[in-house]
Amino acid sequence: MKFLTTTALALLASAGIAGACEMTLRSxxxxxxxxxxxxGVxxxxxxxxxxxxxxxCIEVFPSSQLGEEKDTIEQTQFGVIDMVRASFGSFNDIVPVTQLMSxxxxxxxxxxxxxxMDGPIGEEIAAGFEENDLIALxxxxxxxxxxYNSQKPIQSIEDLEGMKFRVMQNDVFVDMMSALGANxxxxxxxxxxxSIQTGVIDGAENNFPSYDSSGHAEVAKYFTLDEHLMVPELVAMSKSTWEKLSPEDQQIIREAARxxxxxxxxxWAEQERASEEKVVEAGAEIIRDIDKTPFIEAMAPVYEKYVTTPESQDLVKRIQETE
Incomplete structure (x- = not known):
C-alpha cells in the first residue's frame, strides 16, 4: 500500500471545514x-x-492532491481516505466485472x-465493490x-481499412481496431x-472535451461520432467509513450521491456541447448518423475472446437487452 505524502497529510489536516463538523469525509x-x-461530489x-x-461534511481534494486514481482507490479500501471518484478502468484489477464495461x-x-447503471445491473455490479471494502454510491x-483523423471523413467501416489509430495500451482496444480493419x-x-501532424498515425479516439483541450482538432479535423466506448465513473466510499454511519446517515449519503x-x-453534457461547438467553429467536421450495425457486428471475435464465462456472457446479454 502506498501511504499519503506529507503534503497530502498536511492538506487533510488543514481542511477548513473540519472543525465545524462532527464528521468530515475526505474525497x-x-x-x-x-x-x-x-x-458532482x-x-x-x-x-x-x-x-x-x-x-x-465532505471535503473534496481535486487535482490528484491525495494521489493518482489507483493509489487513492487502495487508500479508500484501507480507510485512509473516506471517498474516491475514479473511472471503472482503474478498478479492473480489483472488481473484474468492471472490465466488461470496456x-x-x-x-x-x-x-x-x-x-x-442506474438499474438492477448497476446494483449487481455494486455488490462486487462491497466484497472489496468499497461501497458504490x-x-x-x-x-x-x-x-478522429486527419485523412478523410469516416462514414462506414470500410473507410477504416488500413488506417493507423493511436489507442491506449489495452489489448481490448488493439483487438477492436484489428476487427475494424484498422491498425x-x-x-x-x-x-x-x-504523431498525427507528422503522419506517423492517421488519428486517434477520445471524447469531445479531450479532442478540444488536447489541440488534436487542429491536426485531425474529421471526427466520426461512433461512440465505440463509454466507461462509467464511480463515486465510492470506504466500507470501514460506511459502517461508522447510522442507517439514517447512510440513506442520506446514498440519496445525495445519486x-x-x-x-x-x-x-458533463454541457462541457461536451461547449467543446463540440468550439472545434466546429475552428473547422472540424463532425460525421454523424453513421450506421453502427456493421461496426457492432465486427466486434463478434472481440467478445468471443474476452467474454468467456457463462456469468459474463449472461451479463453482457442482459446489458444489451436493457432498453
Whole structure:
C-alpha cells in the first residue's frame, strides 16, 4: 500500500471545514477543480451537509492532491481516505466485472448506459465493490470515445481499412481496431498531436472535451461520432467509513450521491456541447448518423475472446437487452 505524502497529510489536516463538523469525509479526485466529477461530489457534499444539519461534511481534494486514481482507490479500501471518484478502468484489477464495461459498443447510447447503471445491473455490479471494502454510491458519466483523423471523413467501416489509430495500451482496444480493419498504434497520450501532424498515425479516439483541450482538432479535423466506448465513473466510499454511519446517515449519503449523478451528468453534457461547438467553429467536421450495425457486428471475435464465462456472457446479454 502506498501511504499519503506529507503534503497530502498536511492538506487533510488543514481542511477548513473540519472543525465545524462532527464528521468530515475526505474525497479524492484526479481532475481539477471545476471539472464535472469534482462539482458532482461538491453537490453531494452540499446536500449531505444540509440534510445532516452540518454534522457530516465532505471535503473534496481535486487535482490528484491525495494521489493518482489507483493509489487513492487502495487508500479508500484501507480507510485512509473516506471517498474516491475514479473511472471503472482503474478498478479492473480489483472488481473484474468492471472490465466488461470496456467492451466496444457495449452501450448503444449515453441514455442506454445510464439506464443500465442506474438499474438492477448497476446494483449487481455494486455488490462486487462491497466484497472489496468499497461501497458504490453513484455512477457518473465519463463520456463516450469516438474516432478522429486527419485523412478523410469516416462514414462506414470500410473507410477504416488500413488506417493507423493511436489507442491506449489495452489489448481490448488493439483487438477492436484489428476487427475494424484498422491498425492500432499504442502510444503515450502526449505524443499523439505530433504523431498525427507528422503522419506517423492517421488519428486517434477520445471524447469531445479531450479532442478540444488536447489541440488534436487542429491536426485531425474529421471526427466520426461512433461512440465505440463509454466507461462509467464511480463515486465510492470506504466500507470501514460506511459502517461508522447510522442507517439514517447512510440513506442520506446514498440519496445525495445519486442526486449528484444527475448534476454531474448535466455538467458533463454541457462541457461536451461547449467543446463540440468550439472545434466546429475552428473547422472540424463532425460525421454523424453513421450506421453502427456493421461496426457492432465486427466486434463478434472481440467478445468471443474476452467474454468467456457463462456469468459474463449472461451479463453482457442482459446489458444489451436493457432498453
Amino acid at each position: 479524492s479526485d484526479t481532475h481539477p477543480d471545476g471539472y464535472p466529477t469534482v462539482e 461538491k453537490a453531494m457534499a452540499a446536500e449531505v451537509e444540509e440534510k445532516t444539519d452540518g454534522r457530516i 467492451l466496444p459498443y457495449l452501450f448503444r447510447s449515453v441514455d442506454h448506459m445510464h439506464n443500465v 453513484a455512477y457518473y458519466d465519463g463520456g463516450s470515445r469516438s474516432f 492500432a498504434t499504442p502510444m503515450p497520450y502526449g505524443e499523439v498531436y505530433s 442526486n449528484s449523478a444527475t448534476v454531474q451528468r448535466e455538467l
